[in-house]
Amino acid sequence: MDDQNKNLILATALSFLVILGWYSFFPPPEPEPAPETVANETAPAGDTAAAPGAAQPDTAVSTQPSEEAQAPDAPRLTIDTPRLAGSISLQGGRIDDLALKDYHVELAEDSDIVRVLSPVGEDNAFYALYGWAPGTGLGFDDVPGANTVWSADEGQVLTPDSPVTLTWDNGKGLTFTRTVAVDEDYLFSVTQSVQNATGATVALAPYGTLARHGEPANLKNFFILHEGVVGMADGELAEIDYGDMADFDPDPRDGSRAEVKQVESNGWLGFTDHYWMSTLIPEPGQGFRSIAKYDERREIYQTDVVLPTATLADGESSEVTTMLFSGAKEWATIRGYQKDGIEGFLDSIDWGWFFFLTKPIFAVLHWLHAMIGNMGWSIIGLTIFIKILVFPLAYKSYASMAKMKELQPQMEKLKERAGDDRQKLQKEMMELYKKEKVNPAAGCLPILIQIPIFFSLYKVIFVTLELRHAAFFGPFQDLSAPDPTSLMNLFGLLPFSGPEPGTIFATVFIGILPILLGVSMWLQQKLNPAPTDPTQKMIFAWMPWVFMFMLGGFASGLVVYWIANNTITFTQQYLIMRSHGYKPDVFGNIKSSMKRAPKTEDK
Incomplete structure (x- = not known):
């Protein structure tokens, strides 16, 4: 056997073995379920909206969990944007009903559009909840909780041009206001404020929660794909599978398990699915406490961002704005948000071990698709380029x-x-x-x-x-x-x-x-x-x-x-x-x- 044939057979055999091994360990994904089982493809459902705990280690914010979130039966405010449809429940002020107008469950245009958020009471409930954790001088009855019914002017519709405002008065001198805005794509801005007229000094910490009941119904469980918690903490990307959350340290308060990080200035945290994602995003430069939590008793997966405690004397007020991304993991859209200041947001797309190749390959493919307009011919164009x-x-x-x-x-x-x-x-x-x-x-x-x-x-x-x-x-x-x-x-x-x-x-x-x-x-x-x-x-x-x-x-x-x-x-x-x-x-x-x-x- 001459050396040329030896080298050729070695190279082809190596290629064959590598691809065969890849195919064995990472087989092609299962086909998507039928419409009736995937209509809520990323539509999650209700959970316990437990208070996320102390905002900072040195504060007096209570760590007692709040009451369990109940199925919402309060009035709703409509969400209607060019790309989103849904509603906000006045019970808890939850963003818990959200669908993507541009994406269908199946190829057929008459198939259901993809839902990314669903309220408590539906299968696989998944929703966003905001609030204040009580500290010095306050109890849980003094702050809005998971089932607090907020007030809002009738007829308000959340659009890119018209934010909606919710208010709640605790009857003891604290007035809470929440203003929700949304852009043309998938980014919500939630501004929470509180006015203290109690005649005393109070302490409380604003937080945001994403709560998910059980694992997603269409979880792929495919080795090449990450599904679960995804977050960025001061430049460090974290990806945690649902199964790994059961290995967190136990919380002696309620038997749940949690992983807690202190983020100094920039970060975000949430859940990612195959094509969709929901993440909580404090303002750039804002420190916060990042919590990923699993409650095995109720099978609740939860992520929290807890901002620094605000200490308010009588007559003072506090206001904080955080963001919520909930939508499709579109490269161009997420890249635009990263350019606008959300650090490392493009890494929320799972680029894998060969990210140094995957990122530029996709960038070229995206550019070719914009020029050609057909993904098949774009792949052929990419092949020629390579x-x-x-x-x-x-x-x-x-x-x-x-x-x-x-x-x-x-x-x-x-x-x-x-x-x-x-x-x-x-x-x-x-x-x-x-x-x-x-x-x-x-x-x-x-x-x-x-x-x-x-x-x-x-x-x-x-x-x-x-x-x-x-x-x-x-x-x-x-x-x-x-x-x-x-x-x-x-x-x-x-x-x-x-x-x-x-x-x-x-x-x-x-x-x-x-x-x-x-x-x-x-x-x-x-x-x-x-x-x-x-x-x-x-x-x-x-x-x-x-x-x-x-x-x-x-x-x-x-x-x-x-x-x-x-x-x-x-x-x-x-x-x-x-x-x-x-x-x-x-x-x-x-x-x-x-x-x-x-x-x-x-x-």
Whole structure:
């Protein structure tokens, strides 16, 4: 076996094993549930709105939890923006009903729109609650709680141009006001103020809470994707899975478990799902106490931000503004909020281990999509861009392979002279490589470079919202999902979908894109004659078709990338090898590979 074939088989085997391992440990996600089970895709439901605890270690704010949040039956204020629909309950002043006008649960335009927040009493309740934790001179009856009914002028509607105002008087000299505003996208601003007319000094701490009843109904539990608590604390990103919250330190007050951090100046905290997120965001530069909490008795997941305690003499007032993001994890929108001062907000998107590749790859893909308007063609454009970027290495590699082909006659002579002396053969081959300035390992470089790029692009296609329900052409209307065509629907000609992803039928009856992938890999092999070694020949013969079936369940956008990459690689390699004097006989190699090996007679 010559060194060129050894390197080629090593590189392809390495690529195969890495991708096979990736596929084994990180299988493609399960298909989204039917509309009736996913209508509340990120719609959570009611929880115990426990007071978050002391605002600062050195304050006298009470740590006693408040009463459990009850299902709201009070009047509501409508939320109506270009991108959001929902309402605010006057019971607790909760933002607990929110849906995204731009996103549907399924591809069909008449399917339900995605809900990100839901009130107590519904399945998987999830809501935002604001309030004040009582300190010196106050009890829980003196501050608004989870079930306090606020007052508001009738007919108020929350829009980007019209904030809404809620008020509550405790009847003992404290008047609380809450003003809620919202922008054109997904960012709420909540301004809380209190006026002290009690005739005495009081202390209290403003807080915000996100409370979630149970894990989300559509939790993916997919290793490549983070779902759960996400937060930033003074430049340090924290990602905590739901299952890991049970390992927090126990709270002796109520048996819950909590992780507490003191943030000095910049941060945010909340929950992230696959495509949607809700986070509490104090103003930039504002220190706060960050709390992630799990109440096992009621299976409540909760995040709190507690701001510094305000000590008010009689006649004084205090006001604080915090923000709430609740919506889709759109790259451009979140990037805009980060530019406006929310530190590290773009890291709320799960970029993964190869973030140094994933971020720029997506930035280029986003730019191409803005220019082209079609995500499938944008992926092909991205492939061309990447191939141009790594062309110098590819050129060196293919030139080296062409040179190796030219040296083949000399290498055969060396083998004849060396006979069974392997050491002599290796020494003379190395001298030949040195004399002719050939690096036999150069052929591995394109494949080795391709592996992290492949993983990064897979992360981009699976995680980023922009690929969800992104169309290419014809039957390929969701590039984040596997190829929907198969022999069962005549590859998209019949008006019904193929086998359900993840089933044995989907594995066997693969679609058009996986077949094109296998063919493109097979043609790429035919640039060189089949190896004479029977083992190598068998591996080469099976590899394209193994990849074809293995990648058939991956996101179709990734398969589009792989097909484009193989096609461009074939063209590059063919032209570069011809320019260096070696003319690949593609059709001859195909013809010879079809011939059956002659039978050997027993002697």
